[in-house]
Amino acid sequence: MKSNFKLGILNGAVCLGFSAVAxxxxxxxxxxxxxxxxxxxxxxxxxxxxxxxxxxxxxxxxxxxxxxxxxxxxxxxxxxxxxxxxxxxxxxxxxxxxxxxxxxxxxxxxxxxxxxxxxxxxxxxxxxxxxxxxxxxxxxxxxxxxxxxxxxxxxxxxxxxxxxxxxxxxxxxxxxxxxxxxxxxxxxxxxxxxxxxxxxxxxxxxxxxxxxxxxxxxxxxxxxxxxxxxxxxxxxxxxxxxxxxxxxxxxxxxxxxxxxxxxxxxxxxxxxxxxxxxxxxxxxxxxxxxxxxxxxxxxxxxxxxxxxxxxxxxxxxxxxxxxxxxxxxxxxxxxxxxxxxxxxxxxxxxxxxxxxxxxxxxxxxxxxAGNTTHLRLATVGNQASPSAQAPTTVALFDQGLLQVLQASVTGLNAKQPYVLGLSEHPDGSGAIEGLANFVTNPAGSAIVNALGQIRQVVSVNDSQATSGRRYLVIAPQVGGKPGNVVQVQGL
Known part of the structure; x- marks a missing residue:
């Protein structure tokens, strides 16, 4: 234990004294x-x-x-x-x-x-x-x-x-x-x-x-x-x-x-x-x-x-x-x-x-800079449960009419190609419109970015949301095309 002389400023007041610290x-x-x-x-x-x-x-x-x-x-x-x-x-x-x-x-x-x-x-x-x-x-x-x-x-x-x-x-x-x-x-x-x-x-x-x-x-x-x-x-x-x-x-x-x-x-x-x-x-x-x-x-x-x-x-x-x-x-x-x-x-x-x-x-x-929309993607079948583990979180950073999308993706297979895209259906079925292709790292994760008017079609609470609501999904790439969806936007 040694004694240190300290002069500190706390909440605008000067504190002078000795404190015994290790x-x-x-x-x-x-x-x-x-x-x-x-x-x-x-x-x-x-x-x-x-x-x-x-x-x-x-x-x-x-x-x-x-x-x-x-x-x-x-x-x-x-x-x-x-x-x-x-x-x-x-x-x-x-x-x-x-x-x-x-x-x-x-x-x-x-x-x-x-x-x-x-x-x-x-x-x-x-x-x-x-x-x-x-x-x-x-x-x-x-x-x-x-x-x-x-x-x-x-x-x-x-x-x-x-x-x-x-x-x-x-x-x-x-x-x-x-x-x-x-x-x-x-x-x-x-x-x-x-x-x-x-x-x-x-x-x-x-x-x-x-x-x-x-x-x-x-x-x-x-x-x-x-x-x-x-x-x-x-x-x-x-x-x-x-x-x-x-x-x-x-x-x-x-x-x-x-x-x-x-x-x-x-x-x-x-x-x-x-x-x-x-x-x-x-x-x-x-x-x-x-x-x-x-x-x-x-x-x-x-x-x-x-x-x-x-x-x-x-x-x-x-x-x-x-x-x-x-x-x-x-x-x-x-x-x-x-x-x-x-x-x-x-x-x-x-x-x-x-x-x-x-x-x-x-x-x-x-x-x-304070305007951001936060979403989550869950594994298929768990997206309706608020308590379900959400391996992927998504932020839509407002840039005016556009947003920068950033997805923190986890829970996927390692070193494999995937696509982040939009589906017309809550369960991810049907055709997928791709936003970004990516390859996971050895931990099955990735940081994925895209840019566009994305919030307006995926955010259910957005006053600017269009009638053509879409849902964010992740699917593996199979033969250069999206395969079966593995993660989908939570409801």
């Missing part, structure tokens, strides 16, 4: 860093893919303050003269907590945003389809994984200009750093390996085998001992030593559409929280022995996750729920759901992001 330091920092009590100066950010916004939330009262609009929804962003960002997705923040770096996949950009004013300070354009960006612990560089190519772009954190490239196998997915700043860990979305890079000279010093090619997310523990990464296509999470020889320690079956992982330290110890989209759950594991502690139901398609500065909460972006779920890490219960923008991806909790003032400059109301 823990300190939250990701991405080290154990030696003090915990930061939750205050009105903190912010929770979420990158929202289909509204092209960044939502800004006050964690004290779990209230959305507004959104930073980086671009327009479809079809406005189809114009050849469009200048905004597209597919706002990844996120990191500087060690001084004054800047967030937001990656937009479709426009190949990193937007650097001032946390105090919510103003974009600079936009840097990099290679094809970047995925995530994060500052080195010394704050001097920003590493951007350029997933559509074969390198990590290294930006100067003062000029925001690219200064070097770290060549990797194709498809680097995300990078995070050891708390001491010695190593960068770069997992891959296209090749089955994690590259360990020396931050000092940008050289690859080790490789760790991934069980599959598709890693979307990686996290390092504050004690500098472990690195956790997720494998979305096979539904697993793996752990390896953070220092040489970087030995693989554990492989855990976590479930279909395993998304992000992050680390929490609290009075009970150190834990890994893993978002599992196909099950709509967050699974919690002890870092000490990798045993599962609990499972937390959170809502449709949990994606990004990040702890508060004191480890008292974790925040989860619900990709098909247009919400941010706040979890108390002692009780492991959801204590709030905050409406935010469309299809949140990466989430970042930034302690003391706004040292002075209310930090609401340049924020806009949620507006159209």
């Amino acid at each position: 823990f300190a330091g939250q990701v991405p920092g080290a154990d030696s860093m003090p915990d930061t009590p939750i205050s009105h100066h903190d912010r929770v950010y979420a990158a929202e893919q289909f509204s092209n916004t960044v939502s800004v939330t006050d964690p004290v009262d779990n209230r959305l303050l507004g959104v930073i609009r980086l671009g327009d929804p479809s079809p406005a962003n189809f114009s050849p003269l469009y200048r905004g960002q597209v597919l706002v997705h990844g996120m990191g923040f500087s060690p001084d907590h004054r800047t967030i770096a937001v990656v937009s996949i479709g426009s190949n950009s990193v937007s650097f945003i001032d946390t105090a004013t919510n103003a974009v300070k600079h936009t840097t354009y990099v290679g094809r389809s970047p995925h995530e960006a994060f500052f080195t612990p010394d704050g001097k560089e920003v590493w951007v994984t350029v997933r559509g190519e074969n390198y990590v772009a290294v930006l100067d954190a003062e000029t925001y200009q690219e200064k070097a490239r770290i060549v990797t196998p194709a498809g680097p997915g995300m990078q995070i750093f050891s708390p001491d700043g010695k190593y960068g860990y770069v997992c891959s979305s296209f090749n089955p390996e994690v590259d360990v890079v020396s931050v000092a000279d940008h050289k690859i010093v080790a490789k760790v085998k991934q069980d599959s090619p598709f890693c979307p997310n990686i996290a390092a523990t504050p004690d500098g001992k472990q690195v956790w990464f997720t494998l979305k296509d096979v539904g697993r999470t793996q752990v390896f030593e953070a220092t040489p020889p970087f030995k693989l320690l554990k492989t855990i079956d976590t479930g279909p559409i395993t998304n992000h992982v992050n680390i929490v330290k609290n009075a009970n110890g150190m834990f890994a929280y893993v978002t599992v989209g196909g099950l709509n759950e967050v699974k919690v594991f002890k870092a000490s022995d990798f045993t599962q502690v609990t499972t937390i139901p959170v809502g449709n398609l949990p994606h990004g996750i990040w702890p508060s500065g004191d480890g008292a909460r974790v925040y989860v972006g619900l990709e098909n729920g247009d919400a941010l779920a706040a979890i108390d890490t002692v009780t492991n219960k959801v204590i709030a759901q905050i409406p935010i923008g469309q299809a949140p991806q990466a989430v970042a909790y930034v302690p003391n992001a706004v040292p002075h003032g209310d930090g609401t400059q340049n924020l806009q109301p949620l507006g159209l």
Whole structure:
């Protein structure tokens, strides 16, 4: 037990005193860093893919303050003269907590945003389809994984200009750093390996085998001992030593559409929280022995996750729920759901992001980004039962006259071709009009997207629904045509 002197700000009041604790330091920092009590100066950010916004939330009262609009929804962003960002997705923040770096996949950009004013300070354009960006612990560089190519772009954190490239196998997915700043860990979305890079000279010093090619997310523990990464296509999470020889320690079956992982330290110890989209759950594991502690139901398609500065909460972006779920890490219960923008991806909790003032400059109301229709698809024969397990959830994100459809599909055969389409009949019988063809991953899952006036024909409660009501269905492709329907829209 050690005694830490703390200066905290709670609900606008200054609290000065000593606290006896057995823990300190939250990701991405080290154990030696003090915990930061939750205050009105903190912010929770979420990158929202289909509204092209960044939502800004006050964690004290779990209230959305507004959104930073980086671009327009479809079809406005189809114009050849469009200048905004597209597919706002990844996120990191500087060690001084004054800047967030937001990656937009479709426009190949990193937007650097001032946390105090919510103003974009600079936009840097990099290679094809970047995925995530994060500052080195010394704050001097920003590493951007350029997933559509074969390198990590290294930006100067003062000029925001690219200064070097770290060549990797194709498809680097995300990078995070050891708390001491010695190593960068770069997992891959296209090749089955994690590259360990020396931050000092940008050289690859080790490789760790991934069980599959598709890693979307990686996290390092504050004690500098472990690195956790997720494998979305096979539904697993793996752990390896953070220092040489970087030995693989554990492989855990976590479930279909395993998304992000992050680390929490609290009075009970150190834990890994893993978002599992196909099950709509967050699974919690002890870092000490990798045993599962609990499972937390959170809502449709949990994606990004990040702890508060004191480890008292974790925040989860619900990709098909247009919400941010706040979890108390002692009780492991959801204590709030905050409406935010469309299809949140990466989430970042930034302690003391706004040292002075209310930090609401340049924020806009949620507006159209808050309009979403939620549906479910059940296995054939179970669609009429509200209690039946719904393996597939669907969100229709309003873009004006159009909607972006996103289906989180599970419960199908692995590595097989299917079609998501429309049927004239509630049981899925008759001809099927295809919306999107897809192939399931090794876990029998997929994320499927389509664009069109879909809500108007499938939503029974929609005032704009036409007389030609249709029903969403999923069927295997047999000889290039839809076979017998296996999932159909619930009634």
